Amino acid sequence: MSKKMQITLTVNGEVQELLAEPRELLIHVLRERLNLTGAHIGCETSHCGACTVTMDGKSVKSCTVFAAQANGASITTIEGLSTPDNLHVLQNAFREHHGLQCGFCTPGMITRAAQLLADNPTPTEEEVRFGMAGNLCRCTGYQNIVTSVLAAATEMSAAREAAE
């Protein structure tokens, strides 16, 4: 076993300091040490996107990032997007538009969609499909996910305009 190393992560705005083996994956640190079980472990081979979190403004598959690589980074998980009493616009849109069935892929879908809309606040349907291509859903057939993301984009744009 190799030596544990000191790792500092800013997770959902809170600084977390922990000791971890370099081989520990970011998803394991989030789920097992920080009890943030929103990001899921699906395929474990960087295909399905269920483990998607945001790392320094990039959507990443946290099953394919070592915690050591993330040392010093700022991480946002699905838990960081909202509180149970005050859902994120995307979460409401997924609920309104049936963007989920079993829900396993949903945290990854919404975390990825949040970054997609941060990069491109007014995407076309094609851009949503292309931008969400790293997240697999085995239930919905994707149509309602795309509808949900587009609805959230419209609502967020309207809110921005209202604020201006």
Place this chain on the structure above:
Amino acid sequence: MIPAAFDYYRPDTIQDALALLQTHGDDARVMAGGHSLIPMMKLRMAEVPHLIDLQAIADLRGITVDGATVRIGAMVTQHDIIQSADLARAAPILREAALQIADPQVRYMGTLGGNVANGDPGNDMPGLMQCLGAEFILTGPDGTRTIAAREFFEAAYMTARAEDEILTAVTFAAMTGGYAYEKQKRKIGDYATAAAAVLLTKEGGRCATASIAMTNLSDVPVWSQAAAETLVGTDCNPDAIKAAMAAMDGDIDPGADNRGPVAFKRHAAGIVLSRAIARAWSRA
């Protein structure tokens, strides 16, 4: 899936990374985005007792277009390539290819340097770099050397890079004329069943120069000089494209795998090449 234990290093300079490679020899490997290496480590198909993460080395980043010369640092990601306005002007084929690699999350992490240095026949950038006539810059304990992309790839996962060297950057001349990167894949995130990179220039309604490279149709990328030569002097009509397809077919050596039998790979190679030539010609 947990990899075997390793020690982790994050050097700030190329010199520090080279020193770590010297110290640990065969037990050390450098890692760029990690999206080829980490899955292999998780499957325990790769064991890396000393892992050298290159993310903090500023000299490995950056895209510069200096007149007609393009230089891309090894740690530039596929996402960076897609976002670069300079590259979109100087070498738009890179953006077209990068958009067809993996998916958004992987493109945020996957790098140009890792894509070429890994020597995986399924990677898209090696063939594209051969098409562009790119050169790779390698830095080792004895200094820096340059090697042509067309001479770099020796066999699957075997390249001209020595164990104690790091691929630090890629350079090539800004492209002119028409271009296309055409890729057939089974699904998002898959490697190519077949892919073709085509660059060509047009003078007086005829093809003046051409460069063609094929991906995942041999142990190494295939730069097909024969296919390119058949196009020169023609107006890229259907017969000329058929002749280029036949010449290319003589240069590739696909193997059967779960993407299909050899005959299908050859068929797919012909189709992607014909589409790429037609699109490049329409843009020339």
